[in-house]
Every structure is written in structure tokens, then in C-alpha cells.
Amino acid sequence: MAKVVKSQRAYAVNPLKSSAPLGAALAFLGIERSVPLFHGSQGCTSLALVLAVRHFKEAIPIQTTALDEVATILGGFDNLEEALVNVVQRRQPAFIGIASTALVETRGEDIAGDLALIRTRQAAALQGTAIVFASTPDFEGAIEDGWAAATSAVIQALVPTGVVRNPQSRKLNVLPSVHQSAADLEELRDLIESFGLCPVFLPDISTSLDGHVPDEYQGTSLGGTSLAAIGQMADARHILAIGEHMRTPALTLAERIAVSFTLLPSVTGLAGSDALVGLLSTLSGVTAPERVRRQRSQLLDAMLDGHFWFSGRRIAIGSDPDLLYPLAKLVHSLGAEVVSAVASTGNSAVLQEVPCATVMVSDLGELEESAARLQADLLVTHSHGRQAAARLGIPLFRVGFPIFDRLGAQARCSVGYRGTRQLIYELANALMAEMPEHGQEKSSTSASAPIVESWA
């Protein structure tokens, strides 16, 4: 059981966290024809937007209430009203998701109250657009918290209560974590459907942020869960939530529609995948199809082939709690040692399960220092770890958000047997690629010598 220790520094150096409003925006973008709206100064939107664009290589339609000095002093009501009317007029979205920022939350604005008043004042102008508000001050939590808060807010606002359920329903409501890529969701959909169940993802970025070329211009998200599908979520057999940060959304939905839920901390790794497949078997009453059994066997083979490259290797990981946990567990299960684990936020229960003596709640500066001190062989974090990796002279394995200096983050799959196998190969290859140089002595002429040693 890991001890969770918070940084004692009065500053953060090289932030590991991405902000909560950004997490909320990503969740809102997983809803069909949506526009996320940040209630704050225009920089709040612009900085988040640019970062998201760099990661997804897509236009990201986040808008801003553009609070200026006057609005900051007198309150943001007028700006919120004007922004909503303008967004509806210019982009005709089906859905607007408002995320608050540190600016309005510090002022202590009653945004829910403002929104209620705006709805009546602008009833005609806003007709036909669902508007949801999530409270996401930047000074609390990070990307996971914003994603979860937005998902909860959507559930509360748009999933009706008191719907009579069809006992034969084959629908499975899935609340994915912020760490699932578009490819992950596609894999999960295939897997769930192979058990004869019908998944409904909320949010669903697999059709909005997967990277595709639409037939015409759209000023909103390019896909996502439809409002109709959200309205019918009550008619479901079960709820599957992935990642500890989805506990509140899962509880909220379960209570609303009186359907039980299962929370899996992760669906990556053999144990996580087994838990998922076991659950799907139980829910469907069907045993795992031949193809899935084959995939498990393929994963076992990858673990056997791969573990040589992990044995005794020292790995430093920095990430959000629900990504840190499965990654640390995976490399640990293959024989590597997690010498340094840094989490972006400290309140998640899952941190105690990380296979490392201590989990620091800190930043990339901390990760770099501990990786240097403990002589890590591999750094695992997002693209911002590139400077640290270069200084440390060890490779960087990019995970999470943002990944802006490599292509294809949305096409990487790391869930289920198949995704885990792929992840193991990628990690092993990163360790393998670095070995000849890393262990090489300056005088040594044979580049392959260290590899031979490691097999001995």
C-alpha cells in the first residue's frame, strides 16, 4: 500500500496537471453537436483550446464568455447571457456545456442561478439547445475532476427519472474515464457488442475526436452521444464506470435510473480485462466468444515474450491517478520496478493501490528529480516530460494528455486483452530501443554487449 505524500514546495515546476475546465470541455465534446463554453476571461479558453488542438490535431470549438475588467468587477451575468445567445445564433448547437473557471469561482458567482434566469429571459433565443453547467474551478482538482463533474452535470440535467425499464433491455451504460482514447472506446464497443449487449457511452469521444474528415463544415463537436441516446439511458440493464474518478457520475446515474453499477478501476492489464470480460459474461449470460478467448491467449503470449524486457527495469511514472494506477500495475506485473510515482492530484483512493512505496502528489519537476535520484531507465508521462527525459538521458514513453509531439494519440488502444497486448509491445520496444546505448560504456565497441548481459 503506497503512502501518498503531498509536495511541500510553495510552487509547482513543470505542471503535470491539466486543468479541470479542460477536462469538462473534453467531456462536453463527447456529446453530439455540442459547444463547450468557459465562463472566464478569453485566455482561459484560448490556452485550453490551443492545448487540445495540439493533442487531437482537430478544430476544438470551445467558446468563452470573455470576461473583461468591468464584468470581473460587476459580475459575469451579462457576458454569460450574451455568450449563450451568440453561440446558439452562430453555431446552432444541440448542446452547450458551461464550465466555470477560477475567475468566476473566486468571485463566488451563482452561475446556476444566473443560468436559470437567462433561460427565462432568453427562452425564445435558446429554444432547442440543451444547456448544462458544471462547476470546475481551476484551483480544485485536475482534468479527471473536470471530466467527471461535466459527466455528472449532464446526467443530472438530461437523463430523465422515473422511466419504466424494459427488463429484457440489453443496453449497457458505459461511463468511460477521461483517459480512454477514441480507439479505446471503439475496442470497448466491439467487445461489449460481442456479448450481445448494446453499449451507450457517455461521453463518447470516439465519434467526435477520433480524427475524421466530415462531409461539411460543423461549428460544433463532430460527433458524440446524441441527446436522444442520453434521454433513453434509463432503459438499461447495468452501468459500467471506468476509473475511480467516475464514481460520482456512476452513483448519480445509478440513483437517477435505479440501475446498479460496476466500477472497474481500470480495463487495462490482464486482471482489469478479466474483470471486464467476467462482468460482460455475467450481464449477458453468454460465455466469452472464441475471438475474445483467443485475444486473452495472445495477451498471455505478449506478457511472456515481453517480461524479459521489463525485469528489473526502473520506471518513473507521472500521471493522473486513474492512469497512474493501471500503468504502474502493468509494468510491475511484468517485473519492472516503479521507482517513482507522481500523481497530479491527491484525493483519489486508487493512489494507495499503486505498487510503489510512495506516491508523490506533485509535478514533473518532482518526477524528474526522483527519476534522477533513483536512476530510472524509462520516464512515462505526457509530452511535457520531453524536457525532463532529454536532461535525464532516458527515453520518454508518452501517455495521457497532452501528447502534442507525436501523432495518433486517439488511435492508440490500450484497453482489453488486445489493447493491453499492444501497450506491452510499445513499452517493451521503448525499453528495448534504449538498451544498447544506455548500458554502453564509453570504451565499449560492441553495441550489442549490454543486451547479452541483460539476458545472462
Add this chain to the structure above:
Amino acid sequence: MSQGLNAKLAEVFNEPSCEKNQKKDGKARKKGCSKALVPGAAAGGCAFDGAKIALQPITDAVHLVHGALACEGNGWDNRHAASSGPTLYRLGFTTDLSEVDIVMGNGEKRLYRALKEVIAKYAPPAVFVYSTCVSALIGDDIVAVCKHASQALGTPIIAVDAPGFVGSKNLGNKLAGEALFEQVIGTVEPDAVGPTDINILGEYNVAGELWQVKPLFAELGIRIHTCITGDARYREVASSHRARLNMMVCSSALINLARKMEERWGIPYFEGSFYGISDTSNALRTTAKLLVERGAEAGLIERTDALIAREEANAWARIAPRVVRLKGKRVLLYTGGVKSWSVVSALQEVGMEIIRTSVRKSTGEDKERIKELMGGDAHMVDSIPPREMYAQLARGDADILLSGGRTQFIALKARTPWLDINQERHHAYAGYEGMVELVKNIDQEINSPVWQEVRRKAPWESTTSDADTSWSVRCLPLATSSLGVG
């Protein structure tokens, strides 16, 4: 908001060197020069962002953001302002204010502690502290904290008071200039001064652009004392008040600083650009002329002319083969400020046609230059709504869009060539060398075979078979007939 900041804003808005500003009456001037933002339809960064962009390229300093996470967390290490040495500026420092700090009013204490720890650990020559919306709102007096800490810790600490809500990125640039003028420039005497020392204002060495023109100056014996702030060192900026001449390359960003340096230290300034062949030549020629006027040896002018003749001939020789492929190609230019005209003239030099250029962030002077270059204002547009831009590109109005990351995907989704000419770009386009590079990149982009590929019809879209794509259909009868013959 503090009294000091209010006074500062009034002063910046009252900039006498700004032509646009001087045309306004007193009341309009008081309102400020940033256009009112439209909630729900705004784009672009805030004043904090602008201040940070302008100062971050000081490579050996610590840049510490006092605020909640997002301001630095979402924005650090996102530009390619290159350094020839120190890398400290690439680290992202923030006080990462928590709810407890805000509720308990711990902001100033936390900032002081952060300064103490950062200076102890990194020993920088200076620390720049940036206020943000939250720190301004809770009333943290960063000016006082920085002043006190500066004395107590024996390191220059510069308060950059430009919280996001005061306005646009451009305003932030200017507030950064104010901070340099009041707290940095003139605080250190240079080790050596010479008759050909110049500063270049508003050059940030994006993707190493400074290094494309630096050798030209060096060859002429003109010493770039410092850029403000590309690839700069703190001491050099602090001692830049002894230069003989300031060249200002990003016209509206630091005009207040250029004017004030002229007033206080008698350093004349001129506006120029390194984008395009003739602009580069003009910049070099003007620099030489003004330096000679200020006492540099007269031969400089002749040497400059010789260098220009050689470099222009060399650049044209390298561009010539591409001009054939680019002549008459239509460009939609969507940028702002200085680039809206400097790139126009550059592209015209290779015979491209600019169908439209946006002037949403340009000043009156910028617009005048465009009119001059393009023969009227018919091609100037303020901003193009994304939907409209997509329609223009999809129906083939332009052969290429030159813009920044924000509109990149409008072009790509319309399957239209696109090239990045904004701050996030990876390529350097300054000087003669940069122009050759820009033309090369435009050529490669417009003429990339990928455009043919991505515009192919999907198999389910066309019913008539395309002879080129269906080899199997073509081959099968041939094979049969040849069999028959055999």
C-alpha cells in the same frame, strides 16, 4: 484592481506614437485600444498570455506565474522561441494557488515563499512574476511582494501586472514592455558599447528566426546588443539602454517601449520587417543609414549595399526554379498585425496572388501598408467566420491557406493546402534564408501529391469506373484475351 495597474492601462491606451490612437478623441482614447470582446464569439489570448509571450524568451530568467493552475498548466512550453544557451525559460513555474490559498488569503505569502525557494534552487539572474485574474481578484499586491522580495533576496524580481481580464494579447505585449521599461532596462550598465550597437524589439526568435538574420548584421559589423526578447539574457536586456538604434519588428506590440526608450535615452527607432526579400534589404539599409547618422563610419552604407546585392541575387537564384510552380497561385492569408503586410509583399515577390488578407489584429499603419501593396483595400477582410472560410476553401477559392493553428483544420478538412505562419510554427521564415525556406515550403505544400490522393472519390461514391483506379477491371479482359491468343 490596483491603482497602479489602472494608471498603467490609461497610459498604454494613450500611446502618442500610435497613429490610430491619435486619431481618436479624448473619450474614445480613454476607452482603450482593444476592441470590445464579443462573448460567445471571441478568439485569441488574454493580456496575461500576451505579456508572457513577450517576456518568456528571456532565456536565463525564471518566469513564475502567480495564479491557479490553468494559466501556466495549459500554456507552458508551447512556443518554439529558441535559445542559444540557457534553458531555464522553458521550465513552467506557477504558484498553483489552491482553494485554501484563495479562501485564506495566503496568496502573497505563498508567492514570497515560492520566490525564496526558486531563487535558492535555481539562482537565476532575475525572476519575472506574472499576475493572473485570480491573484488580481483576491487583491494580491504582486508589485509590493516583488519589491520586498527583490531587496530581501538580492535578485531582481520584476512584477508583470497583466491579469487576463484587462484585455487582449496585444495589450499584454504592451504591459510587458512597460514592465521592462520601468523595472529592467537601464538597471545594468553594458560591459562594452560601440557605435553600431542595436536592439531588435518585438523579435522573439520563433523557430530560430533571429539566427537567420544575425549573420547578416555580424558580417556588416553591426552588433545586436539584444533582442527584446528573442534569445535574450537578462543582463543584456537590462543594459540595452546604451544601444545606438532600436529596430522594431512587430509594430504594434512594443511601440510604447520604443518611444519611451527614445525619450529617456535618446535611442531612435524605426519599424522594419525581416519577412520578404525587399523588406529584409530595407531593414538592413535603414539600420546602416541611421547608424551612420549617429556616427558610425560611413563605409557601412556601401558595405550594406554590397551585401544586399549579393544576398538578393543569391536568394532569387534559389527561389527562381520555384517561382514557375507558384506564379499565379492564389493565397488566402489569415494572420494579423505585422504579418498581414510583410508576408503580402513577400508572396507578391514570387508572383503569387493574395486573394484576401485579414486585418483583424492590424493597426492603422499596417492597413495603410496593405493598401499600398495591394492597390486598395478590396482584399482586406476583418475576420472570416469559420463556416464561410470552409466554404471558400471547399469551392477552391484559394490554392493555399497561410494562417495559424486555429484555422488549420478548416483548411485540412476542406482538403486544401495549408501552411503555418504563426508563432507555433516549427520553421523559420526570416531574412533571405527564411524567404527561400517559406517559398520552398509553400511549393512543397501546394504541389504535394497528397491533395490528389485525399480528393479521390471513395469506391462507393462513383458508379462509373475510373480507368486509373480499377486496374483489375482493365487487366482482367486483357489477361483473358492474351490467354485466348496463346
